[in-house]
Amino acid sequence: MASYHCSVKVGSKGKAGSHAEYIARDGKYKEGKKYEDLEATSAGNMPKWAEHNSAYFWQAADEHERVNGATYREIEIALPRELTVEQRSELVEEFIEQEIGNRHAYQWAIHTPKAALEGEKQPHAHIMYSERTRDGIDRDPEQYFKRYNAKAPEKGGCRKDSAGTEERLQATRQRWADLQNKHLERYGHDARVDHRSLQARGINREPEKHIGPSRIQDLQEQEVTVLLTRRAAEGELEGAKRQAFLQQVAFGIADARARFELTKQIEAGKNQARENFQRLKAEKEQEAARVRQKQEAEAKRQAEREQQRAAKRDRGMER
Numbered sequence: 001m002a003s004y005h006c007s008v009k010v011g012s013k014g015k016a017g018s019h020a021e022y023i024a025r026d027g028k029y030k031e032g033k034k035y036e037d038l039e040a041t042s043a044g045n046m047p048k049w050a051e052h053n054s055a056y057f058w059q060a061a062d063e064h065e066r067v068n069g070a071t072y073r074e075i076e077i078a079l080p081r082e083l084t085v086e087q088r089s090e091l092v093e094e095f096i097e098q099e100i101g102n103r104h105a106y107q108w109a110i111h112t113p114k115a116a117l118e119g120e121k122q123p124h125a126h127i128m129y130s131e132r133t134r135d136g137i138d139r140d141p142e143q144y145f146k147r148y149n150a151k152a153p154e155k156g157g158c159r160k161d162s163a164g165t166e167e168r169l170q171a172t173r174q175r176w177a178d179l180q181n182k183h184l185e186r187y188g189h190d191a192r193v194d195h196r197s198l199q200a201r202g203i204n205r206e207p208e209k210h211i212g213p214s215r216i217q218d219l220q221e222q223e224v225t226v227l228l229t230r231r232a233a234e235g236e237l238e239g240a241k242r243q244a245f246l247q248q249v250a251f252g253i254a255d256a257r258a259r260f261e262l263t264k265q266i267e268a269g270k271n272q273a274r275e276n277f278q279r280l281k282a283e284k285e286q287e288a289a290r291v292r293q294k295q296e297a298e299a300k301r302q303a304e305r306e307q308q309r310a311a312k313r314d315r316g317m318e319r
Helices: 016-024 054-064 085-099 166-186 213-218 221-318
Strands: 006-012 038-044 070-078 106-111 124-129
Touching (some): 006 166, 016 070, 016 106, 070 085, 085 106, 085 124
Antiparallel strands (some): 006 070, 070 124, 106 124
């Protein structure tokens, strides 16, 4: 069952290089069974001096970004198990295009560790990007992370966009749910995700806290069963709600169609009545015209007969 997770974190100075290695499973994170869960990774929008070595970009951020400044912002998202490896990468890349575009240097990776409780793969993506906004000006690593100069941008560093408001975070969360659902539908899956809180979705319980592998080992078999049963029940509830909603939509569409057809029939009846009225009116007018023509012809003949009789009388008097 597809699950929803979307969180945003900020990395402080000195953390970017190490975190980039962590998500790409590089450097000290390259060895060990624990880090064999890398499914895909890539980077983009890097300046010329880091186009072929994204690690250099994050190292430069750690070195040149101002003290107490953020060196990166990271979006962490859960990915649907229902999608294939290629489809998950496609989904992440479309999300990056939607949220980052060509504005910020970024690096992303998909990990697929096994879920501690269910034992199935738990695919998720890390998308880390620089808050520095690209503007087409060539800068060396040191200048790239300097303070922005509004009057003379070419003399300062790239402008920063922290995107740290609650409104922007909620908008991002909703867009991620919408995009994920679009891809699930595109590839024929019924599962859907919802970015809203449990309360907003009508689920009356406290949010489930993350349970790591060490905590799972301490749980009794009955507790694990309860957790899995509850998750399955909530999944069925969400599915039932979605099905009911779709039925309401279908009923609404059917009702709208019926109303539309009825309206068409009524309009057709009105048009037919108007046509019948006009036809009858025309027929009456034609009949009235024929009567007038007949009356006029009869009056003309009568006048001619009167003239003939008058002419005969005049000839008789002359004799």
